[in-house]
Amino acid sequence: MVTETIALPAQQIVSRPIVDKLHDWVTTVDHKRLGIMYIVYALIFLVIGGIEAAIMRIQLIRPHNDFVSPQVFNRMFTMHGTTMIFFVAMPLVFGFTNYLVPLMIGARDMAFPRLNAFSFWMTAFGGLLLYFSLLGANGLYGAGNAPDVGWFAYAPLTSLAFSPGHSTDYWTLSLLVSGFGSIGTAINIIATIISMRCPGMTLGKMPLLAWLNLVMSGMVLLAVSPLTAAQMMLLVDRFLGGHFFDTQAGGSAVIWMHFFWIFGHPEVYILVIPAFAFMSEIVPVFSRKVMFGYPVMVGATVAIGFLSMAVWAHHMFTVGMSANANSFFVLATMAISVPTGIKIFNWLGTMWGGKIQFKAPMLFCIGFLFQFLIGGLTGIMLATAPFDWQLSGSYFLVAHFHYVIVGAILFAIFAAIYYWFPKMSGKMYSEALGKWHFWLFLIGFHLTFDFMHIPGLLGMPRRIYTYEPGRGWEIWNVIVTIGVVLQALGIVVFVCNLLLSYLRGKPAGNDPWDAWTLEWSTSSPPPAYNFATIPAVKSRRPLWDLKHPDDPDWKYE
Amino acid sequence: MTASESTWTVPARGPVAMFGLIAAEAAIFTIFVVAYVFYIGKSQAGPQPKDVLDAPIFFTLCLLSSSLTIHRAVEALRKGRIRSFGFWWGSTILLGAVFLLGTASEWHRLIYKYGLTIDTNLFGTTYYSLVGLHGFHVVVGLLCLSIVMAFTLLGKVGSQHASRAHVLSLYWHFVDVVWVVVFTVVYVIGR
Numbered sequence: 231m232v233t234e235t236i237a238l239p240a241q242q243i244v245s246r247p248i249v250d251k252l253h254d255w256v257t258t259v260d261h262k263r264l265g266i267m268y269i270v271y272a273l274i275f276l277v278i279g280g281i282e283a284a285i286m287r288i289q290l291i292r293p294h295n296d297f298v299s300p301q302v303f304n305r306m307f308t309m310h311g312t313t314m315i316f317f318v319a320m321p322l323v324f325g326f327t328n329y330l331v332p333l334m335i336g337a338r339d340m341a342f343p344r345l346n347a348f349s350f351w352m353t354a355f356g357g358l359l360l361y362f363s364l365l366g367a368n369g370l371y372g373a374g375n376a377p378d379v380g381w382f383a384y385a386p387l388t389s390l391a392f393s394p395g396h397s398t399d400y401w402t403l404s405l406l407v408s409g410f411g412s413i414g415t416a417i418n419i420i421a422t423i424i425s426m427r428c429p430g431m432t433l434g435k436m437p438l439l440a441w442l443n444l445v446m447s448g449m450v451l452l453a454v455s456p457l458t459a460a461q462m463m464l465l466v467d468r469f470l471g472g473h474f475f476d477t478q479a480g481g482s483a484v485i486w487m488h489f490f491w492i493f494g495h496p497e498v499y500i501l502v503i504p505a506f507a508f509m510s511e512i513v514p515v516f517s518r519k520v521m522f523g524y525p526v527m528v529g530a531t532v533a534i535g536f537l538s539m540a541v542w543a544h545h546m547f548t549v550g551m552s553a554n555a556n557s558f559f560v561l562a563t564m565a566i567s568v569p570t571g572i573k574i575f576n577w578l579g580t581m582w583g584g585k586i587q588f589k590a591p592m593l594f595c596i597g598f599l600f601q602f603l604i605g606g607l608t609g610i611m612l613a614t615a616p617f618d619w620q621l622s623g624s625y626f627l628v629a630h631f632h633y634v635i636v637g638a639i640l641f642a643i644f645a646a647i648y649y650w651f652p653k654m655s656g657k658m659y660s661e662a663l664g665k666w667h668f669w670l671f672l673i674g675f676h677l678t679f680d681f682m683h684i685p686g687l688l689g690m691p692r693r694i695y696t697y698e699p700g701r702g703w704e705i706w707n708v709i710v711t712i713g714v715v716l717q718a719l720g721i722v723v724f725v726c727n728l729l730l731s732y733l734r735g736k737p738a739g740n741d742p743w744d745a746w747t748l749e750w751s752t753s754s755p756p757p758a759y760n761f762a763t764i765p766a767v768k769s770r771r772p773l774w775d776l777k778h779p780d781d782p783d784w785k786y787e
Numbered sequence: 788m789t790a791s792e793s794t795w796t797v798p799a800r801g802p803v804a805m806f807g808l809i810a811a812e813a814a815i816f817t818i819f820v821v822a823y824v825f826y827i828g829k830s831q832a833g834p835q836p837k838d839v840l841d842a843p844i845f846f847t848l849c850l851l852s853s854s855l856t857i858h859r860a861v862e863a864l865r866k867g868r869i870r871s872f873g874f875w876w877g878s879t880i881l882l883g884a885v886f887l888l889g890t891a892s893e894w895h896r897l898i899y900k901y902g903l904t905i906d907t908n909l910f911g912t913t914y915y916s917l918v919g920l921h922g923f924h925v926v927v928g929l930l931c932l933s934i935v936m937a938f939t940l941l942g943k944v945g946s947q948h949a950s951r952a953h954v955l956s957l958y959w960h961f962v963d964v965v966w967v968v969v970f971t972v973v974y975v976i977g978r
Binding site for chain 1 (some may be wrong): 795797798799800803804807808810811812814815816817818819822825826829830831832905906908909912913916920
């Protein structure tokens with residue numbers, strides 16, 4: 231007996247060879263490891279996509295610059311857009327959902343752990359396929375390497391006549407493959423949330439993060455699948471000589487736009503709803519109050535889920551649709567701003583009267599609130615068809631959607647990374663470096679994307695590789711590029727913070743934020759089985775009930 | 788608390804996931820159906836649907852009745868009647884295979900008699916894509932059904948597997964329902 235108790239820690243101390251550790255990670259089906267792999271994978275691609283953006287901004291810092299050729303510039307904006315949406319934002323969202331949902335609903339893993347691993351590797355290899363185009367796409371044609379058709383790849387530019395070689399094929403296949411991964415994960419998340427909840431956790435007592443990601447997953451099923459179908463059609467056109475998007479044979483280029491944006495617009499909500507989910511978990515904890523208006527938040531999310539399926543053609547006002555179609559999509563787009571606005575008041579109501587703690591996660595959440603509001607307002611401007619006719623395809627549009635995707639979604643993701651880093655690593659991050667990251671990135675973000683609206687209003691089109699002097703665009707482009715430098719510095723601080731804190735951080739303890747959801751009730755990092763005994767819950771804040779047995783939540787809910 | 792724990796039930800994960808897959812597949816088929824309908828009558832050359840297509844009534848009846856047989860099979864398995872299960876399950880596979888033969892003969896006729904391939908015109912592109920996508924789903928379904936059949940013949944299937952067979956039958960019903968839509972679009976509206 232004595233020898234056994236001595237032998238056990240000794241075994242644990244023995245460090246295993248790195249190949250063994252790697253083997254564990256590659257073959258794992260544990261939702262926490264897969265979640266972390268998603269996140270690390272996405273952060274690597276975030277740096278790559280950021281470098282591509284920086285290359286574009288250096289090229290545009292002054293008129294007639296020749297930092298890169300026009301061909302390379304086309305590849306940069308295509309790769310930047312595709313990478314950031316499919317291989318940064320989506321994996322980050324899925325990574326957190328994977329990691330958090332089973333912990334939050336008191337389950338030991340996802341409903342289908344092997345499907346989970348399969349989906350991750352599909353996404354991972356999809357990203358590798360996209361970047362393998364740099365080596366493999368030249369083929370015998372010598373027709374250029376990385377895809378250069380833009381992230382929405384309008385027909386007929388993607389036809390064999392205009393895109394010879396294999397660059398477009400790599401783009402198509404990588405999206406198809408990662409799309410299968412996304413659909414697999416979405417099915418898994420839905421099955422997990424519906425079928426793996428611990429005793430007592432009725433739908434009305436689920437953490438909002440689970441609720442919102444349930445809606446997000448349903449949207450993935452209905453929105454990513456059309457993209458998959460459209461990619462299949464493009465493959466038929468390119469490899470089998472089909473005519474789906476071949477205007478010479480009576481095919482339609484516009485139908486590709488419809489199919490792409492039926493995916494493309496819900497996709498924005500697929501990304502932003504998990505950001506809403508992070509907000510709804512983090513803001514209450516750092517305001518020391520319960521979430522204001524839980525049922526309204528759920529209802530607004532479901533409403534967004536439905537409405538987002540009916541707004542896609544606001545990307546196509548300049549294509550020339552009928553007046554009725556224009557009116558419909560203007561009104562639908564305006565309507566979706568109502569539930570979105572409700573959410574802003576949910577978070578404001580949560581903060582109102584709370585004892586707000588301005589830690590790094592909360593700072594990013596507050597940044598989210600302001601920037602999402604402004605991004606939403608420029609969205610309403612662009613939803614007005616006549617306004618859109620003027621500014622669609624200009625830098626105003628680029629500034630608008632970066633305001634949402636960077637200013638809102640990425641800020642919420644940074645908040646989530648800081649908030650759950652202690653849980654995932656068991657170590658505390660450096661609050662000082664976190665604040666440096668926040669302020670550098672905030673100032674850089676506003677320099678870049680506030681001032682990017684102006685050359686757009688002055689008529690600067692997106693995707694041009696250079697421009698003439700004397701149009702009043704020069705100074706704005708200089709400011710925009712300077713902002714990129716500050717954002718890059720912020721990212722350097724962020725990466726240093728993660729690495730240093732992981733290696734040398736102080737132990738975080740199980741519950742560093744005095745939070746209320748189940749993931750904080752287990753150790754940091756959690757054991758492979760998550761919970762030694764499956765918890766039973768009686769309210770939306772099970773840990774509050776545990777810490778305050780004299781005044782539990784379930785008496786009031 | 789213990790009372791609520793003992794009465795705590797959640798839906799089984801298998802059917803939930805299958806309904807999720809069906810939703811995603813339905814979205815994929817919707818896009819292909821929309822493309823088919825959008826391109827009806829827009830082919831600029833080559834054979835037109837009304838010249839070459841005949842409604843495959845017999846093969847459609849085969850596929851639709853396979854929904855009934857698989858339903859009987861799952862019911863039999865629930866009650867533990869393995870032989871009955873094997874009969875109905877085998878009949879489902881047979882009916883599905885006959886349906887595929889029908890598609891094969893139709894494609895053979897279209898290709899060799901009328902020279903219609905996927906790159907002939909828009910009709911060929913949309914027809915082979917839509918019917919082919921459905922046929923692919925039938926093939927996948929038949930492979931899954933055959934695996935279960937093999938285990939049944941080896942005597943390894945019991946009533947404890949009824950819920951899994953039920954999940955598979957949901958997929959098969961979906962493939963049938965899709966065929967109703969494809970049939971309507973291709974052979975009724977499009978002709």
